Structures are given as C-alpha cells and as structure tokens.
Amino acid sequence: MTDLDHLAHLAVEAAALGAVLRAAPASTPVPACPGWTLGDLARHVGVLHRWVAATVETGEKTPLAPAEVSDDALADWFDDGSQALLRVLSEADPSKPCPTLTGPGTAGFWHRRMALEALVHRVDAERALGPAGPMSADLAADGVAEVVDVMHLRQVSMQRTPAALTGLALVERDTGRRWQLGPEPATATVTGPAEALLELLWRRTPRTDHRLTCHGDLAALDALLARSLTP
Numbered sequence: 649m650t651d652l653d654h655l656a657h658l659a660v661e662a663a664a665l666g667a668v669l670r671a672a673p674a675s676t677p678v679p680a681c682p683g684w685t686l687g688d689l690a691r692h693v694g695v696l697h698r699w700v701a702a703t704v705e706t707g708e709k710t711p712l713a714p715a716e717v718s719d720d721a722l723a724d725w726f727d728d729g730s731q732a733l734l735r736v737l738s739e740a741d742p743s744k745p746c747p748t749l750t751g752p753g754t755a756g757f758w759h760r761r762m763a764l765e766a767l768v769h770r771v772d773a774e775r776a777l778g779p780a781g782p783m784s785a786d787l788a789a790d791g792v793a794e795v796v797d798v799m800h801l802r803q804v805s806m807q808r809t810p811a812a813l814t815g816l817a818l819v820e821r822d823t824g825r826r827w828q829l830g831p832e833p834a835t836a837t838v839t840g841p842a843e844a845l846l847e848l849l850w851r852r853t854p855r856t857d858h859r860l861t862c863h864g865d866l867a868a869l870d871a872l873l874a875r876s877l878t879p
Contacts, residue, residue, distance in 0.1 A: 654759035655737055657787050661766035662730035664781065665693065668773040669726055674719040680772040680852050690726050691715035693769050697729035700762055701736040704755045709747040733762065750802055761798075764791045768850055788842035789825055792818055795849040796827045799878045809875040814868045818845050821861075830872065836864030850878050 674687030681689060695715050702710040717725040740746075742756030749761065767787055774780035796818070803809045812830030817837040819826050825842075828834060829849075838845065844859040846852075855862050855873060862869060 652760075652763075652786055652790055654763040654787075655734060657784060658730075658737075658759070658763040658766050659734055661763065661770045662697075662734075663727075665690075665766060665770040665773050666723060666727045666730065668770075668777065669723040672777055674722055676776050678772055678776045680775055686773060686776055687719055687722060689769055689773055690722050691717070693765065694726045694729045696765060697726075697733040697762070700758050701729075701733045704736050704740050704744070704746055704758060707744065707746055730766075737762070750798060750805075760790065760794065763787065764794055767791065768846075768852070771847075771852070783843040783846070785820075785822075785842050788846045789820055789823075791846040792820075792827055792842055792849065795846070795878055796829045800829060803876055803878065808879075809877065812872055812875075814865070814872060816869060816872055818849075820845065829877070834864065836862065836866065836869035836872075838862050838869070848873070 669686060669690050672686055674685060674690070676686045678684045678686060678689050684692075694717075695712055699710060699712050715725075737755065737759055740755045742754060742759065744755040746753060746755045746757070748754075748757040764787070767783060768791070771780040771783065800812070804811045814836070815828055815830040815832055815834040817826060817828055817834035819837060819839040820842045821839050822841065838848065838855065838860055840857070840860040844853060844857055848855060848857070848860065853860075855869065
C-alpha cells in the first residue's frame with residue numbers, strides 16, 4: 649500500500665466529514681460511537697489534526713489541547729484544522745524525524761494514520777444521518793493492514809489488551825489480499841470486501857454482516873473480536 653496518496657485521501661475524507669458538520673446539528677447522536685454526538689466526533693478529530701500538525705512541525709510530542717469552540721463555529725474550526733494539517737504534512741519531508749504512536753519515527757507515519765482516521769470517522773459521521781458513501785477499497789485495505797501491523801500491536805504494548813493466542817486470517821474477497829492477526833496458523837478466517845473487514849476490526853460491524861463469510865473456530869473468533877484490537 650506504499651503507493652497510496654494518503655494526503656489526497658485525507659483531503660477528500662476530511663472535506664466529506666466537514667460537509668456533514670454543515671448539514672446536521674452538532675447535537676446529532678453518532679451511533680457508531682456510543683455516547684458521542686457529531687460535535688464530540690468533530691472535536692476529537694479536530695484536536696488530533698492540530699496535535700499532529702504541531703508534532704510534525706516541532707518534531708516533538710506536544711500536549712493535546714482541548715477544543716474550545718462553540719457548536720456554531722464548529723464546522724469552520726474543523727475545516728481550518730484539517731487544512732492546516734494538510735499544509736504541514738505536504739510541506740514537511742516525510743523522512744523528517746518525528747514522534748509517532750509507536751515511538752520515534754518519521755513525519756510520513758502521519759500521512760497514513762490521519763487519512764485512515766478521517767476515513768473511519770467520515771463514515772461514522774455520515775451514518776449518523778443515513779447511509780454512508782463508499783470507501784476507497786485500497787485505502788480500506790491499508791486500514792486493515794494498519795490494524796494488524798500497528799494498532800493491535802500498540803494495544804498489546806500498552807497493556808490495553810492481551811496478545812492474541814489464536815490467529816485470525818483476513819482475506820479480501822475480490823483481490824485475495826490476506827492479512828494475519830495473531831499467530832499462524834489461523835484458527836478462523838473472515839473473507840469479505842476490505843471495507844467490511846476494516847469495519848469489523850474497528851467494531852463498526854459484527855461478524856454476522858452479510859458482506860462477511862466466517863470459517864473455522866467461531867468461538868475463538870468471537871473471543872478475539874471482543875478484545876480491544878483498536879483504540
């Protein structure tokens with residue numbers, strides 16, 4: 649997935665999320681994020697935009713600053729933050745040393761992470777109003793890889809969840825792309841479009857989703873999916 653233009657995807661996904669904020673009240677509940685409203689979601693993502701921009705600019709891990717913005721100004725505030733983040737990431741050398749979620753790394757880490765952050769929450773926001781627009785299959789597949797290679801391992805290292813004792817194979821139906829979460833051999837396999845696999849790992853859809861086909865030890869699969877594979 650290294651040939652993906654993550655910043656182009658970030659621009660599209662952030663603009664779509666911003667459009668939802670202009671289409672509905674900030675008080676609108678977001679079913680995918682229990683207890684959250686659109687305002688909560690926007691402030692969460694907007695704070696991350698500003699935090700990542702500052703971290704990349706300074707090369708140091710900066711404190712998260714609270715979102716002190718009224719509901720009336722929320723959409724403009726969100727758009728200002730996403731544009732500032734895109735500008736910082738576009739201007740910074742991707743190889744610039746920079747803190748990441750997994751320790752010292754480079755600014756390029758944040759291209760992928762923030763594109764995927766915007767993707768997942770754009771869908772969350774759109775589904776608060778009705779059906780969501782489609783995901784890019786390649787970006788969704790990259791999101792599956794990120795859960796396997798980054799997010800799950802980070803959850804384990806932070807002791808938020810135990811290491812997987814059984815393996816799960818994730819297979820993209822149309823392309824045959826395959827990812828392994830946990831040890832080989834896999835005790836269960838889930839096959840489906842990348843979009844559905846990503847939603848499964850981020851707890852946005854159950855394994856009984858009609859788009860997914862599950863084989864193997866389903867009890868072990870359920871136990872694994874019940875864990876905090878992602879933040």
